[in-house]
Amino acid sequence: MRVVFMGTPDFAVPSLKEIVNAGFDVLAVITQPDRPGGRGKKIRKTPVKLAAEELGLQVLQPAKVREPDFINELRRLNPEIIIVAAFGQLLPSGILDLPRYGCINVHASLLPAYRGAAPIHRAVINGEQQTGVTIMQMDAGLDTGDMLLQEKIIIGPEDTVGSVHDRLALLGGRLLVKAVELIQTGRAEPVPQDDARSSYAAMLKREDEIICWAEDVEVIKNRVRGLNPWPGARTELGGKVLKIWRVALADGPAVKGKPGQVLEASAGRGILVQAGNAVLSLEELQLQGRKSMRAADFLRGNALTPGIILGGPPCG
Template identity: 45%
Template sequence: MRIVFMGTPEFAQASLQKLIETGHNIVGVFTQPDKPKGRGYKLVAPPVKELALEHNIPVYQPEKMKDGTALSILKELNPDLIAVVAYGRILPKDILELPKYGCINVHGSLLPKYRGAGPIQWSVIDGEPVTGVTTMYMGEGLDTGDMILKKETPIGENETYGELHDRLKEIGAEALVETIGLIEQGKAPREKQDDSLSSYAPMLDKKIAKLDFNKPAQQLHNLIRGLSPWPVAHTTVGGKLLKVHRAVLSSGKGEPGAVIDNKKFIVACKEGALELLEVQMEGGKRMKGEDFLRGRKPERLGD
């Protein structure tokens, strides 16, 4: 089967790696254009491009998908199937209908919940106990296509978005290979999504990263986990920004925002308390909460 792979970040790189390892015929890779990064704004290639070039797979980076350029390339490649994983581009109808077996997608949630760009982050922020990946046939809607396979996994009590992302990218890669195998055998199931059960997971915005200790500790704990490693939850100490990379639920009472233990860096919330395990002062290095307290003795946070 001739396969065109479309993807951009590390989450997609894992799926491409698995397709290569399992001997699938990848005739081309589509990924987003290189982007400037760092102080020198040097152009950096997406992880998927780097992997494809290592294996001498042709790479295409169209600026747009609707101007006919991508369609022309795809007609020449003549894929039987297009596999899409975190590509970051919406495919127009003429591309969706081009391959013999259609276009399939790996999505980082148990659809129809958490459609959109930030499914892994929001599943953590919302305190979900279970998540997973879904493979599906792609349609014109946003993550609304018929489902093929679902793979569930529990979310750890203290698991961060970054940690869950790294687990799900491997689960997604396995699911993609299994899905392609079912399609090749003509045995792929097709289940319509129940739109009444759907929810939307938008791209993260730094505006949600500020910690409000007038909220329950559990809610803040979930927010901290869901925003690690980016954009990182934060509060303030003496008017300066303090990033909170990791925390755990703790016990104790006090005014919301008050530091109620100067050895373990425990902060009172509206309900319960949080122990801040890893923090980073504005302009400083990431450190353990207890080490931070050796140099400072703040009475409260969020002032």
Template identity: 45%
Template structure:
């Protein structure tokens, strides 16, 4: 098929790669514009932009798709379908209508649960037992369109957003290839009105750990916010990010370090911190972290 690909972050890259490998004709790749990054604050192409250039594909990165000129340029590509995954711009109706088969979105949740910007984070933080990928026919509403295909995956007790992100990205790549191969035979399933929830964008203010919460909630927050923005604690004026944890037995005052293995008491129960990061330092496993920063038994985080 003649495909317009629309995506921006690392999550979208495997999808672009598999569409090319499957033999689809990529008419153009749309992504967010390069933005300043790194110490020199030089414009840096997005992961999709960089991969598209590597593959020799045409790249477009308009700041908006609202102008008649941009919409006409999009329509002139005469695409069979647009594949959209974490693109980052709202698509006007003229864009949604331009391809022969419209625009298909790869969404990282089991719709209608977790519509919106941060479905992977929210699923872990809420304690969901599973999540998945939906291939959705896009319409004007926020992730409200009918679903063509869906596939579930369990959320494990050690899954972080980083781990689940990579797994769902690969799942989405496989599922969109299947959807395109069977497109004429698929029946779109209207999303039910019951069970709708919204995965609001993560606010950095959410990332501070409240040790008075139950251990299950603390553990889910640590894993759900890893690696970004990273749940954190403040100790002696220094911020420490907590990037991996597990539930363990233990009791004490909330925030109290209970042993030399970084077991920390919560409102009920305890968590063991497995991976941490000091400001300006690389992330480290707990045993290596403790060599550079002692957190003896009785320390209050």
């Protein structure tokens, strides 16, 4: 099977490695252009490019896959199938229709739920107890094509988007190889999606990061888990961004103050903050310009007076 692989972030790397390890003929790897990142804004290679170079594979980085020159290059490669895993650009019909077996996608949700750009983040933020990977035959719609294989995992109450992401990435690689083998041997059985059961996982916006202290503790905890390790749930303290990385339900009366009010900040009890229906303990946090630290360490270097109200921009 002559394969072209298209992917960009860490999520796609296990899929690329599994396809190579399974012995398929990877003609080229397509990934997004190198871009500046980090504090120094140095040009960074994508995780998929780094992996492809280690594997000795040809790498192509078109600014736009719709460009005729790039499509002509794909025609020259003449792949039998194109595999897509979190590539980051929509494919035009000129690419979708090019390979003999079409294009298949490794999508990090149990389709038709959570179509779109941020399925893992949205699943954790919404408090879902399970998610999974779907291998899908791509069409002109947004994650609307027929499903080839699907497998679920459980989201635990302490899972973060990072831990779920890593498990789904590994699952995606294993499931992808099975799907390609089924296609190659003519045993694939595509299943149409039920559009009536579909939902959309919109790309994250800055306002999604803001903690609304008037919300229930489980809603806040899910938001914190669903934004850890990137981009982080945030509030404000003294005009500075305060990122919250881990929280827990605190013991004691449900309501003792206003939403966002610091009720206690001590070595013994930690940092307790009033939420809408109960009190939260801030277990791990990070003030703007500093490293992430546990509550006890944070209090050694930061004065946090009980009664102060955490806040910032208005939320939902």
